[in-house]
Structure formats: structure tokens, C-alpha cells
Amino acid sequence: MKxxxxxxxxxxxxxxxxxxxxxxxxxxxxxxxxxxxxxxLIPLWWVEKIAGLLPYQFVSILFLVNxxxxxxxxxxxxxxxxxxxxxxxxxPDSGYFPHRIRIGRGNVRPDEIEKLVKKKGYRIxxxxxxxxxxxxxxxxxxxxxxxxxHFSFFILLTGILVNLLFRFEGxxxxxxxxxxxxxxxxxxxxxxxxxxxxxRCDFRLEKISASFWEKEILFTSLEARILSxxxxxxxxxxxxxxxGGSAVTIAGYGYAPEFVIEDKSGRIVKHGNVLLNVFxxxxxxxxxxxxxxxxxxxxxxxxxxxxxxxxxxxSMNPVHPAYGVRVLRGKLQLYSGILQPGERASFDExxxxxxxxxxxxxxxxxxxxxxxxxxxxxxxxxxxxxxxxLFYRREIVLSQNExxxxxxxxxxxxxxxxxxxxFGTGFxxxxxxxx
Amino acid sequence: xxxxxxxxxxxxLLLYVCSMILILRRSEKTEKAGLGILIAGWLLQLxxxxxxxxxxxxxxIFGTYEATMLGSWxxxxxxxxxxxxxxxxxxxxxxxxxxxxxxxLLYGLSHSTDRVPLTISELSLWVDFHALFxxxxxxxxxxxxxxxxxxxLKGRLHQGAENSGEKRADQxxxxxxxxxxxxxxxxxxxxxxxxxxLGFIAYTVMFALGCYHSASVNGEWxxxxxxETTSLATWLLIGLYIHLRIFxxxxxxxxxxxxxxxxxxxxxxxWSLTYLPAGSTFHVFDLKNxxxxxx
Numbered sequence: 259m260k261x262x263x264x265x266x267x268x269x270x271x272x273x274x275x276x277x278x279x280x281x282x283x284x285x286x287x288x289x290x291x292x293x294x295x296x297x298x299l300i301p302l303w304w305v306e307k308i309a310g311l312l313p314y315q316f317v318s319i320l321f322l323v324n325x326x327x328x329x330x331x332x333x334x335x336x337x338x339x340x341x342x343x344x345x346x347x348x349x350p351d352s353g354y355f356p357h358r359i360r361i362g363r364g365n366v367r368p369d370e371i372e373k374l375v376k377k378k379g380y381r382i383x384x385x386x387x388x389x390x391x392x393x394x395x396x397x398x399x400x401x402x403x404x405x406x407x408h409f410s411f412f413i414l415l416t417g418i419l420v421n422l423l424f425r426f427e428g429x430x431x432x433x434x435x436x437x438x439x440x441x442x443x444x445x446x447x448x449x450x451x452x453x454x455x456x457x458r459c460d461f462r463l464e465k466i467s468a469s470f471w472e473k474e475i476l477f478t479s480l481e482a483r484i485l486s487x488x489x490x491x492x493x494x495x496x497x498x499x500x501x502g503g504s505a506v507t508i509a510g511y512g513y514a515p516e517f518v519i520e521d522k523s524g525r526i527v528k529h530g531n532v533l534l535n536v537f538x539x540x541x542x543x544x545x546x547x548x549x550x551x552x553x554x555x556x557x558x559x560x561x562x563x564x565x566x567x568x569x570x571x572x573s574m575n576p577v578h579p580a581y582g583v584r585v586l587r588g589k590l591q592l593y594s595g596i597l598q599p600g601e602r603a604s605f606d607e608x609x610x611x612x613x614x615x616x617x618x619x620x621x622x623x624x625x626x627x628x629x630x631x632x633x634x635x636x637x638x639x640x641x642x643x644x645x646x647x648l649f650y651r652r653e654i655v656l657s658q659n660e661x662x663x664x665x666x667x668x669x670x671x672x673x674x675x676x677x678x679x680x681f682g683t684g685f686x687x688x689x690x691x692x693x
Numbered sequence: 694x695x696x697x698x699x700x701x702x703x704x705x706l707l708l709y710v711c712s713m714i715l716i717l718r719r720s721e722k723t724e725k726a727g728l729g730i731l732i733a734g735w736l737l738q739l740x741x742x743x744x745x746x747x748x749x750x751x752x753x754i755f756g757t758y759e760a761t762m763l764g765s766w767x768x769x770x771x772x773x774x775x776x777x778x779x780x781x782x783x784x785x786x787x788x789x790x791x792x793x794x795x796x797x798l799l800y801g802l803s804h805s806t807d808r809v810p811l812t813i814s815e816l817s818l819w820v821d822f823h824a825l826f827x828x829x830x831x832x833x834x835x836x837x838x839x840x841x842x843x844x845x846l847k848g849r850l851h852q853g854a855e856n857s858g859e860k861r862a863d864q865x866x867x868x869x870x871x872x873x874x875x876x877x878x879x880x881x882x883x884x885x886x887x888x889x890x891l892g893f894i895a896y897t898v899m900f901a902l903g904c905y906h907s908a909s910v911n912g913e914w915x916x917x918x919x920x921e922t923t924s925l926a927t928w929l930l931i932g933l934y935i936h937l938r939i940f941x942x943x944x945x946x947x948x949x950x951x952x953x954x955x956x957x958x959x960x961x962x963x964w965s966l967t968y969l970p971a972g973s974t975f976h977v978f979d980l981k982n983x984x985x986x987x988x
Contacts, residue, residue, distance in 0.1 A: 279940075280937065291922075293919075298969065302917070305922075306917050496815065496819075633905070636901035640898055644894060673886060675876070676779075676887065679781070
């Protein structure tokens with residue numbers, strides 16, 4: 259029976275070993291630097307694909323297995339280290355307290371030192387007959403911070419797994435003044451995890467406002483005001499609105515020109531707004547007129563001007579809009595020109611005009627229930643780090659030798675010499691101090 | 694740059710140089726005077742940043758010029774704090790780190806100082822704090838690097854003195870000197886460790902804030918953006934440093950060399966992004982170098 263368990267025990271010890279931990283970290287660094295090198299050669303989405311390959315998955319799994327086994331192995335040890343008798347059970351002259359300073363002889367009292375030590379945030383522990391006057395400790399439970407930090411990876415993992423199963427992301431285009439309800443058919447594109455469903459997310463797009471930097475195609479602000487059951491709210495690219503557990507953010511912008519087609523008598527034959535990709539001045543998009551054999555090519559100049567005989571835009575702000583229009587019947591071009599609001603173009607027995615436009619927004623609606631776990635994981639990670647690295651454990655003991663000299667000995671998890679120097683400085687003013 | 698932005702900045706540069714000269718004069722009085730001048734320079738740099746902030750309407754964190762200003766300002770803050778945290782090595786810290794502050798300032802000033810607006814993906818408090826913590830991580834790791842190089846140099850000299858084998862009449866004094874130097878190196882080593890730990894905490898906060906912002910803007914917490922990738926490598930290396938110190942007593946020269954490697958990785962993470970191909974990173978700091986996508 260014993261020999262059957264030996265290989266399992268060996269594997270267990272190996273998987274939870276410090277050597278493996280260090281090996282995994284080094285391997286992870288190498289893997290990550292390889293991805294960085296790839297970033298110079300291939301597009302980012304290819305880098306993401308490489309990061310999902312087997313070697314990377316293997317290192318991640320090994321990393322988590324190693325942490326899990328280390329947590330199981332080290333939890334009892336860390337817990338026992340937090341016991342009071344772990345500190346008070348040691349003799350002041352034992353090697354347990356490696357740092358020592360002589361406080362004085364006859365010129366100071368132990369209770370004065372006790373007061374100073376308490377001021378530094380230490381908790382006094384009673385000595386238990388091992389020649390110590392008192393013990394003191396600060397950050398007694400700090401070793402648990404290491405366990406908590408490593409445990410936080412599993413909280414993050416939980417969030418990642420929940421998202422892998424339930425995450426839903428949908429892209430949709432909504433013109434101003436139009437209501438939206440999240441149903442499968444209402445999205446232009448969907449990325450859904452195996453168990454994901456469209457979230458409950460209903461709102462009406464009231465208004466989109468955008469401003470640009472000088473003449474550049476660069477937004478300085480892009481906001482969408484939406485009305486939902488929760489009231490009116492404003493969503494921006496960098497600060498989504500949360501509706502029904504999902505995050506709604508505006509991710510794109512464009513124009514939906516209003517077109518009017520009249521016959522020769524002035525009767526409106528066709529009328530509507532078309533969602534076109536004409537955001538960049540001069541970029542052409544098209545639409546087909548329903549029940550009529552025409553294809554209309556449109557480009558949009560938000561702040562129209564003529565520059566060197568060519569249509570152009572002075573800025574990206576739609577203050578003086580104009581449309582570059584081409585009307586085709588099959589391959590035959592019937593009309594080509596610039597139309598400003600109020601102007602009409604004639605072709606065959608019809609006339610077309612673009613009296614106004616609406617803005618449209620491309621909205622990203624993301625439902626990611628793992629978000630909460632990821633957020634908690636990060637908070638726990640940071641709190642544990644601060645607890646462990648800033649509030650680390652410090653133990654001191656005050657004793658008196660046969661000559662009546664008072665000695666302060668300390669054991670500090672980190673920066674022993676610096677802590678000792680700090681003590682020396684602290685006591686310098688009130689008593690004689692010599693290392 | 695306006696007059697009220699430019700002048701305090703150039704004066705603070707001069708003050709940094711003056712403070713360095715005073716602090717290195719090995720006298721307690723001049724050291725304190727130098728510290729005072731250093732703090733005065735720091736306050737003037739802060740004033741310049743506030744003026745810029747007021748003019749552009751957002752924290753000055755965008756573009757190489759603004760990033761270096763913020764980085765140098767926080768580095769100077771840490772240098773000043775080291776007077777109280779690590780008085781023994783204050784002069785060494787000033788000798789090695791203050792020239793870096795000056796170099797940062799000059800590097801930043803060599804870039805365009807035009808006021809550019811934040812792109813909409815960066816109009817967020819999360820980004821502001823992400824940038825702040827990135828420099829709060831940068832500063833202690835830079836100080837760790839500076840002290841590590843000093844450690845390695847001192848270590849070599851110490852080793853040379855030990856190995857010299859010269860017979861000295863005052864052998865006892867020589868041995869006491871050697872012991873003092875050993876103690877000093879040990880304290881230096883521990884100070885390096887302290888800075889690395891501080892950097893690790895700030896780095897982790899930076900990650901958390903950056904990941905959250907990425908999730909808000911792109912819907913993804915992590916995207917293997919090259920800046921994220923090299924930052925992760927740096928973070929893992931600091932983790933390795935801590936593990937090696939605790940598990941294998943990696944102190945002294947070995948950990949100092951690792952601290953230098955960590956700093957170099959961090960430099961790549963922070964400063965290489967302007968040399969990356971366009972579109973390969975979401976961290977666009979310089980509009981002139983690289984046109985951001987419309988969003």
C-alpha cells in the first residue's frame with residue numbers, strides 16, 4: 259500500500275514544489291516575451307490566437323495546479339505561524355531573533371521601552387518564563403496574506419470561466435430617435451459563449467453628440483443619451499451605461515441621411531433615412547431604392563467646401579452638410595453632383611433630395627457575469643499584497659542580561675537591518691543605544 | 694507651452710541640478726539645503742503641470758512630453774521621500790536617480806509640447822489613475838535599479854579589497870572597515886528589496902485599473918496588447934525576484950542583477966510603444982507619432 263502511494267506522493271510534492279513555481283514563472287516570462295516579439299510581425303488578433311495555443315494553456319494550467327497544491331500544503335503552516343506561542347516560545351538569546359541592539363543599563367526602564375514599542379504599533383505579549391521581559395508583535399497574521407494573494411488567482415479564474423460560459427456581446431446600429439430591444443435578431447453581429455443568451459436591455463436612443471479635434475478624424479467626445487426604464491443616462495466609449503446587468507457603450511458613429519424621391523408632379527414616391535457608412539468625408543456608400551431600379555451612391559461632407567475644384571470638408575462637425583450623389587440605373591450613371599439640403603437632382607422622371615440627416619450610433623452591448631468575480635479577484639489580490647508586503651510580521655523581545663543591560667532583539671520578515679536601524683533611530687533620543 | 698507652464702519647468706530643472714550639487718557635498722547642512730531645493734523644484738514642476746492641466750482640460754498624461762513630465766515628477770517625489778526612508782543611502786540615490794529625472798525632462802522637452810486632447814477611449818478617471826499608478830510603480834523600480842547598480846559596483850570594490858591580499862599594519866581596522874562595508878551592502882540590498890515590493894504593489898494596482906478600463910472600452914479584460922504583454926513580463930519578473938529572495942535567499946549581487954533586468958524590461962514596456970507598428974497597440978500616447986483610430 260505504501261509503495262503504491264509513493265509515486266502519487268512524489269508527483270504531488272513535485273507539482274507543489276518551489277522549484278516548479280520558479281520554473282513556471284520563468285517559462286511564463288519567456289512565453290509572454292515571445293508574444294511581444296510577434297506583435298512586431300503580425301496583427302494583434304493573430305497574437306491573441308497564438309496566446310490560446312497549447313503551450314500557453316499548458317503553462318496556465320500548471321501554474322494554477324502549482325498554486326492550488328502550494329495553498330493546500332502551506333495553509334496549515336501559515337496558520338500555525340500565526341499562533342502566539344510561535345513567538346513567545348523562543349528564548350531571547352536563541353537564533354530566532356537575529357537582530358539585536360543594546361538599549362541601556364539603568365538609565366531606562368522596561369515600561370518606557372514598552373510604551374515606545376506600543377507607539378510603533380506593536381502588540382505586547384506576555385513573556386512565559388524564558389528570560390524575556392516581554393515579547394511584542396506587529397502583523398502577526400500577515401503570513402496569511404501570501405495565501406490570500408495566491409488564492410485570488412482562483413477568484414479571477416472563476417470570473418474568466420463564468421465569462422467563457424455566459425458572455426454575450428452584440429453589436430447593433432441605432433439611429434437617433436429609435437428604440438432598441440435586445441433580441442437575437444436585433445444585432446448586426448453577436449459573439450456569444452455556449453450558454454449565453456441575449457440580455458434584457460431595452461432603451462431608446464435620444465441623441466448622439468460628437469466633437470472633433472481640429473480638422474482631424476479624431477473624436478474629443480462622443481456621447482449618446484439613452485432613455486430606459488431607469489431614466490435618462492449618457493453612455494460614452496470609456497464609461498458604459500449598465501442596463502439589466504449588461505454594459506451599453508457607444509462604439510461607432512455615422513450618419514443616416516434622409517432621402518426624398520419625388521415624381522415630376524412633386525408627389526413623394528419614396529422617403530426614409532438610410533444608414534450609411536459615410537463618416538469619413540468623401541467615403542462613398544450606397545443604397546438601393548425599393549421597387550425602383552436605382553442605386554444611389556452617397557458621400558457626406560459635414561462642413562462642405564470646394565478645395566482646388568474638389569469637394570471637401572473644412573471640419574468634421576456637421577455644420578454645413580452636403581452630399582456627393584451619384585444615381586445609377588444598372589451601369590448607367592444618370593446623375594452625379596453635390597447636393598446641399600433643399601437642393602434636388604433630376605434623373606429619369608424623378609427628383610431626389612437629402613433634406614436632413616440623423617446620426618446613428620454603433621452600440622456594443624456586453625453581458626459578462628464573470629465581471630464581478632474578476633473585480634473581486636483584483637481587490638483581494640491588491641489587499642493581500644499590501645497586507646503581506648507593507649504590514650509584514652515583526653517580532654521583538656526585550657531581555658535583561660546578568661549585567662543588567664537591556665537588549666532588544668528582533669525578527670523581521672523583511673528588511674531586518676533596516677528595521678533595526680529604524681529602531682535605533684527611534685530610541686536614540688530617549689536612551690543610549692548601541693548595536 | 695505658455696510662459697506660466699514653461700518657466701517653472703525650466704527653473705525646476707535648474708533647481709534639480711543645484712540640489713544635486715549641494716547634496717553631493719557630503720555635509721549635513723548642504724544636504725538639507727539640497728533637499729529643500731529639490732522639493733522647491735518639485736513644487737514648481739507641479740505648478741507647471743497644474744497650469745497645463747487647466748489649459749488642456751484633462752490631466753497631463755497624454756503624449757511623450759506629458760508622460761515624461763509625470764514620470765519625472767513622481768520619481769523626484771520618491772527621491773525626496775528616500776531622505777526620510779533611507780537617509781543612509783540618500784546621497785547615493787540622488788547621485789544615481791536625479792540625473793535620470795533630468796534626462797526624463799530633457800527627453801520630454803525634445804518632443805512636441807502641443808496641447809492635444811485625450812482620445813475618447815482615454816476620457817475616464819480609470820485611465821487617469823491607471824497612468825498615475827503606472828508611474829507610482831515606475832519610480833520605486835527605477836530607484837531599485839539605481840541602487841542595484843551601486844550595489845554591484847560597491848560589491849566589486851569590496852570584493853577587490855578582500856582579495857587584494859595586501860598586508861596592512863592596521864589589519865584590525867581594515868577588517869572593521871570590511872565589516873562596515875558588508876553591513877552597508879546588506880542595508881543597501883534590503884532597501885532595493887523594499888523598493889521592489891513597493892513597485893510590485895503599484896504595478897498590480899495599475900494592472901487592475903487598466904484591465905477594468907479595457908473591459909469598459911473593448912469588452913475584454915485582457916487583449917495581449919504588446920504593452921500589456923511586456924508589463925506582464927515585468928510583473929512576473931518581480932514576482933520571480935520575490936520568490937527567489939524568499940525561497941532561495943537570493944540576496945546581494947544575484948538579486949541586484951535581476952533588479953537590473955527587471956528595470957530594462959520595464960523600460961521596454963513603458964517606452965517602446967512609440968516604436969511599435971501602427972495599430973498594434975491600444976496604448977497610443979503620441980498622436981503625432983501614430984494616428985489613433987477614429988475611436
